[in-house]
Amino acid sequence: MDRSVFANISKWMFEDALPLWSSVGIDPKGSYMEFLDREGGQPEISYRRVRVICRQIYVFSHAYQLGYEPGLELAKRGYDYLIAHAWLGEDGGWARRLSADGAVLDATPDLYDQAFVLFALGWYHRASGDAEAHAWARRTLAYIEAHMRHPLGGFLHEKPAVGPRQQNPHMHLLEACLANYEGVQDADMLRVAREIVGLFRDKFFDIESGTLAEFFEEDLSRTAGDKGRWIEPGHQFEWAWILVNHRRLTGDDTADLARAAVAFGEKYGVDPVSHATYNGVRDDGAPLDRASRTWPNTERMKAAVAMYELDGVDPVPVLAQSGNLLLNRYLAVEPRGAWIDVFDENGQPRLDNIPTSTLYHVFLAFAEALRIAPKLV
Template sequence: MSVSIDRSIAAEAAALRTHYAQTILPIWRGPGFNSALQLPYEAVAAADHAPLPPVRYRAMACARQLFVFSQAGEAAHAEQLFHAMCRYFHDEKHGGWLYSVDPQGAPLDATKDLYTHAFVIFACAHYASTTGDRDALRVIAETASLVQARFAAADGVLHAALTQDFTTVRTGALQNPLMHLTEAYLAAYETTGEPAYETALARLAESVARRFVHTPTGAIAELPIGSADNRLEPGHQFEWFYLVKRAGPVVAASGLEAELARAFDFAQRHGVDRATGGVCAALDESGGVKDATQRIWAQTEYLRALATRGRDEDLETLALQIPRFQARFLHPRGWYECVTPQGDVARADMPSTTPYHLATAYASLPY
């Protein structure tokens, strides 16, 4: 790879990080943060950053913001978020974490949601890593133990959602919570060094390979293989590609690395617009576009996957893709959450969950 390409990518990535530090983070320290409740608002308006009228606050959104400010080294703000997350969302009676609270901070949706629990583990791992907070380490251990004990299904996978007391299944296995649990266990292992997280990772990867891999393409489907109206999301193929590469030997026995090498090519060939670089939301099992919406998180996963695979042709593509992403999805007051294939804004408000995607992608780009 030429020195000029390397320098080009580093300069482009630096511009993304500057926009993030100078434009994105101040939103969520300021107008996007409810200082009375010490919780992030769900979303702010693009024009003036005014919070959208709150109808709920989610534990997952708070956890993502905890990660964002932990990674940014802003320990004081992260500490506020950690304590607010524990105060509002921890279920003292049944254990685990509530899905959401109402605008006054009272319990709203008490569903026990695997996606939420994964983000609690992930965020607390990063917070503990940067601060050494022993309460966060305790939350990681307790939540991971609860996930294994209470979300387990008879076939070795994990349910996506249960009732508050964990007695009734609301939603069976889904891909997305399992992917974020993989991410959470990686973070927990890196923070604690506990070998139990490696064991959990290996078991989780095996169950995903068994239940979700679409054999013709290697892609990991959103629903278990054989489900009606299944779909393949290009952004998730890129996200899984990064996670499995990072896990390395721990998940080698699952065969996911080889499958995702095929899935990367499938997603890039069918899910990325050649003219604009926009990544579509979903494909069908033959590669046809099922949902043409371009969501910003899928674009960030494409950037991270290109940097992770890192072949010469990937870096050449990355050098073109970063400025296309910047022009299409970023603006001086923030970002566009969703655009159409034609480039029209399909969702103008800015959710508090999106900075997590920006942060994880930018951290993987060359310096």
């Protein structure tokens, strides 16, 4: 068994990524950079997305728990900034976007952002033990339940909602509730988590075809036409990992859903030559977007961890394929600790900036691979 991928993952996390994002990734105006330029410099950026601040709070909180001592203070930087600038009150929730100086640019309540605030608060509480962080998490969940529920089940993706309903914010809300529940066995977090798993089983996912739709009508039936047939293999894998995590924490049986989601993703969502995970396929498996962003490949790694813990399926082939693809293609750039976020179907980079938001995906997947590495013989 080639275990070199685990050593290379650890080296990248602790010797490359964390030093970079703990230095040039820190926003001199208070929190974290929205992105870096292609050379790893700090460009002038007029906005800061709340979800990015929250993802970095998670990264540094988790890093601290893995032994990276500066992580707690770096996480606290984002936590303090978030509380000071982004909270709009009991009837407003959290802002979506701030200016470079912390003023509110977009006050739209967005479920995706509310979910990532909840996720960040859960991880920061677990790292710091700060009871006030959990109080903020409960306040956040109370806002979501009071102001973002949809009369036909589930939650609004934004308020007021524009366009079709979406599964993705629900997925991250489930992830966030579980992160909080793992730290504090909060009954409300568990109740909402179970509700969203029920939506997945009954509405979002079709177990016969093994497909997870992205877009829905008001009643959560799949949107008609091509939009309703769009499937993202990365989300198939990501849901599977979350569902197995839910099963671990609650004992609820989600195994059939996770297995079906991974089976479709592996069969239709991975290039047989490069092993890159496609951005999008149709519900019959036909590839629609053979380009590959960083994050679907990280989610394939997490799904392999989930299948190992669920059924004992050897995760090393997938961890080696996707891990080495990431290390040798996406992450093999200067400055070390950065990435190219997208490669086209021919393996050519689409050069833009270095989006901070990607680190959440890579760090979590790599941490999961390292977590199970000692168990593998």
